[in-house]
Amino acid sequence: MNGFALLFLIAGLGLIGWLTARARANRFDRGGAKRLHSLPGQHGMYVAMWTILPALLFVVVWSAAQPGLVKEAVLEHPAAAQLPQFEFERDALLAEAKRVASEDNATAFDPVAEQLAAPTRSAQAYYGWMGTGVAILLAFAGAAFALTRVGAHFKARSQVERGMMVLLLVASLIAILTTLGIFLSLLWESLRFFQQVPITDFLLGTHWSPQVIDANDPGKSLGAVPLFWGTFFIGAVIAMIVAIPFGLMSAIYLTQYAAPTVRKWMKPTLEMLAGVPTVVYGYFAALTVAPAVRDLAVSFGYTYASSESALAAGLVMGVMIIPFVSSMADDSIAAVPTAMRDGSLAMGATTSETISRVLIPAALPGVVAGILLAVSRAIGETMIVVMAASGAANITLNPFESATTVTKQIVDLLTGESEFDSPKTLAAFALGLTLFVITLLLNIVALRVVKRYREAYE
Amino acid sequence: MSKSLVPQLPTGPKEPDAKGSWRAPTDWTTHAMQKRIRRRYGAERRFRFFGLAAVSLSAAFLAFLLITMVANGWRGFTRTDVALPIDFPASGMLIERAQLRTPAADLALAGAGLENAVKGAAATAFGPGGEEFISENAWLRIRDAIKADPSILDRKMRIDVPASTEIDQAVRGDGNAEAKATVAKLQQAGALSRHFNLDFLYESDSTDPVAVGIWGALKGSLLTMAVTFLIAFPVGVLSAIYLEEYAPKNRWTDLIEVSINNLAAVPSIIFGLLGLAVFLGSWNLFGYQFGPLLPRSAALVGGLTLALMIMPVIVIASRNAVKAVPPSIRDAALGIGASPIQVVFHHVLPLAMPGILTGTIIGMARALGETAPLLLIGMRAFIVTPPGGFTDPATVLPVQIFLWSDEVSRGFVEKTSAAIIVLLVFLLAMNGLAIYLRNKFETRW
Numbered sequence: 059m060n061g062f063a064l065l066f067l068i069a070g071l072g073l074i075g076w077l078t079a080r081a082r083a084n085r086f087d088r089g090g091a092k093r094l095h096s097l098p099g100q101h102g103m104y105v106a107m108w109t110i111l112p113a114l115l116f117v118v119v120w121s122a123a124q125p126g127l128v129k130e131a132v133l134e135h136p137a138a139a140q141l142p143q144f145e146f147e148r149d150a151l152l153a154e155a156k157r158v159a160s161e162d163n164a165t166a167f168d169p170v171a172e173q174l175a176a177p178t179r180s181a182q183a184y185y186g187w188m189g190t191g192v193a194i195l196l197a198f199a200g201a202a203f204a205l206t207r208v209g210a211h212f213k214a215r216s217q218v219e220r221g222m223m224v225l226l227l228v229a230s231l232i233a234i235l236t237t238l239g240i241f242l243s244l245l246w247e248s249l250r251f252f253q254q255v256p257i258t259d260f261l262l263g264t265h266w267s268p269q270v271i272d273a274n275d276p277g278k279s280l281g282a283v284p285l286f287w288g289t290f291f292i293g294a295v296i297a298m299i300v301a302i303p304f305g306l307m308s309a310i311y312l313t314q315y316a317a318p319t320v321r322k323w324m325k326p327t328l329e330m331l332a333g334v335p336t337v338v339y340g341y342f343a344a345l346t347v348a349p350a351v352r353d354l355a356v357s358f359g360y361t362y363a364s365s366e367s368a369l370a371a372g373l374v375m376g377v378m379i380i381p382f383v384s385s386m387a388d389d390s391i392a393a394v395p396t397a398m399r400d401g402s403l404a405m406g407a408t409t410s411e412t413i414s415r416v417l418i419p420a421a422l423p424g425v426v427a428g429i430l431l432a433v434s435r436a437i438g439e440t441m442i443v444v445m446a447a448s449g450a451a452n453i454t455l456n457p458f459e460s461a462t463t464v465t466k467q468i469v470d471l472l473t474g475e476s477e478f479d480s481p482k483t484l485a486a487f488a489l490g491l492t493l494f495v496i497t498l499l500l501n502i503v504a505l506r507v508v509k510r511y512r513e514a515y516e
Numbered sequence: 517m518s519k520s521l522v523p524q525l526p527t528g529p530k531e532p533d534a535k536g537s538w539r540a541p542t543d544w545t546t547h548a549m550q551k552r553i554r555r556r557y558g559a560e561r562r563f564r565f566f567g568l569a570a571v572s573l574s575a576a577f578l579a580f581l582l583i584t585m586v587a588n589g590w591r592g593f594t595r596t597d598v599a600l601p602i603d604f605p606a607s608g609m610l611i612e613r614a615q616l617r618t619p620a621a622d623l624a625l626a627g628a629g630l631e632n633a634v635k636g637a638a639a640t641a642f643g644p645g646g647e648e649f650i651s652e653n654a655w656l657r658i659r660d661a662i663k664a665d666p667s668i669l670d671r672k673m674r675i676d677v678p679a680s681t682e683i684d685q686a687v688r689g690d691g692n693a694e695a696k697a698t699v700a701k702l703q704q705a706g707a708l709s710r711h712f713n714l715d716f717l718y719e720s721d722s723t724d725p726v727a728v729g730i731w732g733a734l735k736g737s738l739l740t741m742a743v744t745f746l747i748a749f750p751v752g753v754l755s756a757i758y759l760e761e762y763a764p765k766n767r768w769t770d771l772i773e774v775s776i777n778n779l780a781a782v783p784s785i786i787f788g789l790l791g792l793a794v795f796l797g798s799w800n801l802f803g804y805q806f807g808p809l810l811p812r813s814a815a816l817v818g819g820l821t822l823a824l825m826i827m828p829v830i831v832i833a834s835r836n837a838v839k840a841v842p843p844s845i846r847d848a849a850l851g852i853g854a855s856p857i858q859v860v861f862h863h864v865l866p867l868a869m870p871g872i873l874t875g876t877i878i879g880m881a882r883a884l885g886e887t888a889p890l891l892l893i894g895m896r897a898f899i900v901t902p903p904g905g906f907t908d909p910a911t912v913l914p915v916q917i918f919l920w921s922d923e924v925s926r927g928f929v930e931k932t933s934a935a936i937i938v939l940l941v942f943l944l945a946m947n948g949l950a951i952y953l954r955n956k957f958e959t960r961w
Contacts, residue, residue, distance in 0.1 A: 219857040230755035236824050237775040243793035304570045311567025335885025337914040341921045410563035438783020440888035490789040501781040
């Protein structure tokens with residue numbers, strides 16, 4: 059049965075359970091008591107909960123397990139003996155059989171897949187109906203159990219509220235599960251990578267060319283130092299040279315000088331810079347900025363100027379980061395007590411002297427934290443570098459030369475066609491782990507700085 | 517500085533101090549002092565100017581970006597048509613008229629050699645090589661015209677068909693000299709016309725830039741966003757309620773808080789790696805091999821991945837909205853006998869809803885513009901038919917933009933910009949809605 063139909067069916071059963079229990083609760087024998095402990099609707103909720111939740115839980119587990127069970131069943135079919143031993147090819151044929159089985163008038167290219175289509179279809183139908191049957195049975199069993207329990211003295215409200223609390227707790231645990239999922243999946247794949255490539259080769263090697271990997275010594279061409287340098291150079295140097303002065307001066311102007319109407323309009327305008335999708339920035343960088351930068355390089359006398367220079371990507375990334383720096387600086391300048399500003403002005407300092415000698419030093423921790431967050435944002439930025447930076451890994455100080463970043467390499471490594479276990483694919487996860495750890499550290503440090511600084515003035 | 521603003525000060529100490537530590541009041545009228553003041557005020561003006569320049573340049577950059585996109589993209593919404601004279605009776609096609617009313621009409625017309633007949637008509641009309649003037653998909657337009665009115669098969673007529681990319685570019689003044697000469701010739705014959713290309717909103721991806729459209733990607737985006745919303749909104753709001761209203765302060769809830777704050781700062785591409793490993797990778801549990809949990813390239817996987825990405829955004833916004841509801845509301849509800857669950861779901865949540873929705877829309881806008889994680893989970897396929905469901909291979913608007921930007925053909929430049937305009941319009945609408953909701957329902961307690 060179709061998954062959505064089953065979900066609707068279960069929801070419908072829950073609704074029927076709710077209506078039944080509510081109707082019954084309205085006719086309870088109150089036994090002299092003036093009021094029931096729970097409202098009829100709460101009895102209804104209790105029954106609906108018992109009808110829906112076990113069945114739903116089963117559907118989730120079953121839908122994860124079913125493809126595996128179908129595969130086992132198909133592999134036991136006599137025709138499956140003809141399948142190639144190599145797992146990758148075998149899975150491809152099984153997937154083809156599955157496609158033929160699920161689509162009308164589809165044909166397979168491979169005769170084995172064609173033969174396996176019928177057993178696949180029957181196995182799918184068998185396990186599909188089995189799952190549907192058990193799910194509906196569970197729904198009825200839950201409803202029956204709950205209906206026997208509701209009564210005049212049954213405390214349905216407490217039960218329903220306990221259920222709600224569990225639901226709330228589970229929802230908030232998903233955040234932990236996601237973090238854990240990220241960390242474990244990255245760690246797991248990275249460990250598999252480090253079994254093939256020594257970790258020292260990866261972290262300290264200065265040669266990166268994943269296109270040609272020597273099977274005997276894959277570590278020789280998977281040294282990530284050029285990537286780390288490129289990421290740092292584009293994200294933390296070039297982008298920040300743009301973003302810090304612009305962001306900081308914008309924040310200062312908007313908080314200290316601008317008329318309220320100007321501030322009211324300019325602040326959202328600057329924030330729009332952060333709302334533009336990064337793919338648009340990437341396209342802009344590749345289409346407009348990169349050729350301009352190349353022409354500039356040519357006019358400086360570089361004959362072989364790259365049209366995928368580090369400067370083009372870094373500049374555009376810097377513009378994207380301006381609002382982050384600006385809003386963090388804005389917040390921390392606003393948090394400086396007015397008395398300090400007024401005191402400085404009263405002593406005869408001009409506004410600019412007050413800003414640069416009183417406000418900025420006082421707001422410095424917040425500003426620095428904002429810059430750290432902006433750096434973490436910049437080095438994790440993907441689309442701009444994918445579209446405007448080059449894939450060539452160079453260690454260079456020349457902004458007109460090409461440099462590549464960790465994120466660009468992750469995309470390049472994973473979008474090519476290669477099997478899941480090759481060092482090339484797994485390297486992407488190792489790069490991801492490095493990126494994750496670095497951005498996490500930057501974030502933790504920044505948040506700690508902000509927290510300590512807030513406490514200082516509150 | 518005008519002189520009158522500077523007060524006349526005593527020019528020297530009346531009675532010198534015994535210790536000599538007493539300093540004479542500064543004489544602001546001296547040349548040196550006036551110079552110093554001028555310098556300080558100059559620095560002030562310069563500083564202020566730098567601030568203004570920073571703000572204006574940032575805004576100018578935004579304006580430049582938008583103007584470039586609109587200027588390029590506007591042309592993507594137009595199309596050049598060539599009026600193609602076609603003589604159906606002379607083309608020698610054998611078409612069963614009865615079939616044209618059935619769903620098999622497409623197949624019948626393709627089988628009858630309509631494509632070649634159209635190319636032949638172009639060659640007859642515009643001389644040898646004339647089939648190069650019209651788009652490869654021109655015959656589809658003629659097919660639709662025949663389906664709409666089969667009686668045209670009995671006569672000779674002129675039908676507007678899309679021009680090829682070279683002609684289209686040459687009309688805009690971008691093509692090579694040869695194409696430009698052709699255009700001049702065609703224009704003299706009155707065969708060219710320019711139209712607003714509404715098809716761009718209804719068609720899907722194609723290899724031919726004049727035939728591409730945005731609908732396939734847009735539908736993929738809508739399906740993906742639906743999944744994202746259905747997962748991220750309930751989970752985000754419920755977890756915000758738990759953390760803000762019920763959670764005891766202990767190590768576990770601290771861990772949840774730290775996780776959420778850190779997840780908000782994790783680069784989006786990491787979520788792509790997570791989706792790839794968890795939803796699409798194979799699992800080895802208890803020696804039992806699980807296949808990929810979900811189909812590759814599907815809106816379902818993309819939606820789940822993006823849901824995990826924007827959940828922290830929704831949680832943080834919802835917590836702030838719930839926190840802003842004053843305690844007196846809770847106390848009043850508790851006072852008349854509501855249970856803690858009723859307090860929250862009957863009173864606090866409805867009051868916090870505008871804030872929660874604003875945060876959710878902003879999160880959804882971020883998900884709509886996100887590209888990198890979707891590239892990793894394979895939503896970069898060449899999708900010619902719009903996805904029919906959550907498990908069909910799909911692509912989304914930003915990824916479509918990325919794919920078109922990689923195309924070499926010149927015609928794709930303006931199509932890419934046109935797609936960017938569509939994306940920006942959606943984002944602007946969502947952000948506008950968020951601002952409207954905030955202004956309309958915001959309550960200051």
